Amino acid sequence: MPLPAPRLLLLALCWLPAAALADSALSPARQAELETLLYQDCGSCHGMTLRGGLGPPLPQSRMNAYDRDGLAALILHGVPGTAMPGWAGLLSEQEARWLADHLQHDTPLDE
Numbered sequence: 001m002p003l004p005a006p007r008l009l010l011l012a013l014c015w016l017p018a019a020a021l022a023d024s025a026l027s028p029a030r031q032a033e034l035e036t037l038l039y040q041d042c043g044s045c046h047g048m049t050l051r052g053g054l055g056p057p058l059p060q061s062r063m064n065a066y067d068r069d070g071l072a073a074l075i076l077h078g079v080p081g082t083a084m085p086g087w088a089g090l091l092s093e094q095e096a097r098w099l100a101d102h103l104q105h106d107t108p109l110d111e
């Protein structure tokens with residue numbers, strides 16, 4: 001009887017590159033929607049230019065204090081006991097990771 005392990009390994013090898021590519025797989029249209037969401041919906045608390053309001057400013061320097069997946073988890077689950085809501089009902093994990101990556105590298109605010 002063949003051992004299952006090599007087959008699992010093969011599966012893992014096939015899956016890994018797919019997972020690595022997943023973040024770039026959002027369609028340009030969806031990326032544009034997420035960017036709109038960031039500045040309008042998130043911006044309703046964090047400011048339309050992310051400089052803060054009810055919520056704190058979200059400069060790249062501060063966003064890079066988080067690792068990307070931690071930041072994505074914060075976006076999905078919110079900050080309990082504060083006005084920061086969780087977005088898991090609206091965003092997939094992949095979309096939250098895209099937003100986290102965007103906050104860390106692609107916003108105009110970096111101080």
Ligand code: HEC
Nearest residue numbers: 041042044045054055056062075079082083084085087099
């Ligand atoms: C209803 C208001 C509100 C909305 C909408 C909102 N936030 Fe927040 N957010 C807050 C508040 C308030 C905090 C501060 C929580 C605390 O005291 O730790 C916060 C904290 C954060 C933090 C941590 C900031 C830091 O300095 O550590 C991040 C990142 C963040 N929000 C991202 C987002 C993103 C991305 C969205 C949109 C998907 C969003 N927020 C929408 C109110 C909001």
